[in-house]
Amino acid sequence: MTDFGMTIAATDGAARTGELTTARGVIRTPAFMPVGTAGTVKGMYPEQVRGLGADIILGNTYHLMLRPGAERVAGLGGLHVFSNWPYPILTDSGGFQVMSLSGLRKLDEEGVTFQSHLDGSTHRLTPERSLEIQGLLDSDIRMQLDECVRLPAPRQEVERAMRMSLRWAERSKAAFGATKERALFGIVQGGDQPDLRIASAEALADIGFHGYAIGGLAVGEPQDVMLAMLDTTVPALPLDHPRYLMGVGQPDDIVEAVRRGVDMFDCVLPTRAGRHGVAYTRFGRINMKNARHADDRRPIDETMDWVPARDYSRAYLHHLIKSGELLGAMLLTWNNLAYYQHLMAGVRAAIAAGRFDDFVAETKDGWARGDLPPA
Template sequence: MRDDAVKFSFQLQATDRAARTGVIETPRGEVRTPAFMPVGTAATVKAMLPESVRATGADILLGNTYHLMLRPTAERIDRLGGLHRFMNWERPILTDSGGFQVMSLAGLRKLTEEGVTFKSHIDGSRHELTPERSMEIQRLLGSDIVMCFDECPALPATEAQVAESMRLSMRWAARSKAAFGDRPGHALFGIMQGGVTPELREESAKALCEIGFDGYAVGGLAVGEGQEAMFGVLDYAPGFLPPDKPRYLMGVGKPDDIVGAVKRGIDMMDCVLPSRSGRTGQVFTRHGQLNIKNARHQDDPRPIDDQCTCPACRNYSRAYLHHVFRSQEIISSMLLTWHNLHYYQDIMQGMRDAIAAGRFADWEAAFHAGREQGDIERL
């Protein structure tokens, strides 16, 4: 139950070189960092009940402003008691600003200094999204962590285009902060842009710090630049941000990406990958990735991972999971999504424990060694 006397805060508990562990405190509960946020795009983590998501170890979910503003609308969700009540998730929720989806999904969009006008990908209806409107939508949703409205430029782009886009985003960040106002117990995060150019990243970070936010995201990555380039930016970009505030890497990612990001000082991340992959038969394990639809699994009575405690591994064989996936049974999406989300949260807990114990390097080496082994031998 919400305690409005509790304010948003972040306590850093331990560091191991650049890696950090701590706790974000909100009126709706604590978020242990580093934290992975499952994505509940349209007020649901697909194929999962909210209590099932919580059982995987998730402390916080992500909701999507763009999708929710179009359907069922933020105003309707507000009338029905807010997003937490609407989707039966009483723990913290972070909502993105809608900017990325406008750029990637919407049709016939027009970008100006004021904001973006676009046509819905659902029915072609016309909408406008500005910093002020994004803040209004996220207020109506009632999310605990609000993201400022920014533009994520399409890549590839020239350095001049990235610089122009970043500076527009910084002006929008100032407008977002003004429109957010004073909302005790709720947090507003700024978003650093600047592509892969250190000078632009530093300029963006300085602009955001002058405005002042409760947390800071590293945006504009995981958009096709590749892991090497992403890690190259993360080698320096988190250092431009205040050490006493949470750092959020948006839209990441694969298990290797997540571990590499935490190694470089990131506290929070989100991605649709574990849930989307579960629905397509892609399974993440400590021994790497497997595809449950492959024929090698059809007579295999063993679990996906004999050390995993999720329901899919405790109660079902690879043969059964292969069968229900090939038969297009709904339980396949449910069990494989649960397993993937459970595995991701196991990674987060492992990193939190390792950082607190000062043995992150050992944990990371064991993590990579396990995944390099590959899947167990076929029967």
């Protein structure tokens, strides 16, 4: 019997808030998981990430298997000890990164052979090897190996990948075995085809997992298609298990997915945007590279209680970004992750209070109004 479990504390329509219990701590849902690709959330100290309110981060199997190597991480005490993050970690399977290497990989029924983007060396990833690597990393939530198809794609290709992913799901569960105190999630595929999404969800539920991820979205399709697939898929998933929308991270996409019953999210967007000079705020995105900030003494948003939004002028942030200074990327990354956790805390509170629709309307109104008027 695993220590992993989900408790739903309140609902508002299909939106829900609660807790996931793991051996390393409780995850408040809906949750946004900062991405720590290579054992680090870029530009952040682990203590900062935790202090912003993150209960869980994500690690990347593909990158960690290549460098420094899963066996090495295991020998050094596992990913939690290695990265000084003693709280829950979810690891992806490595499949998405491998599938993106279209010119460097060869897919077959057993798995995928690929060349490292680092040195060209050849590696093999199968459902069994992916779970072995995730076990060596000792993550708390592990993902099945699946095949993700970029959209748009022909139905025949989408169905082939979905069926392959289901066969790999069965093998992943067998490889996971009777692992105690850890969890395994299956991944729904099916592209933009409603019937394939339902078939995938129902088959995964029959196999039985601790949670269910919705994959293959935010891969080129417009938002209305993504939301339509959620409308189709989420009702087909078990009600008392967590639902994880993989790789989706625009704030508007997150709140709309929560509206449809999704519990977990991850995305590189807030950290990547910070490194490229973009701040996420209650006014929407602010491009700090823009020349209009060069003489602006105001902070990003003095009403917020995190340092980058409150204590640094837009003029200074603009200068740092234009100068290529590391501090600029660090401060905006900090701001963005703080905003995302602030958003998720607001989502949870609104669901608990039964006013989620009002919260979404107010939040979207702030984004639509845009930045504060010039001083």
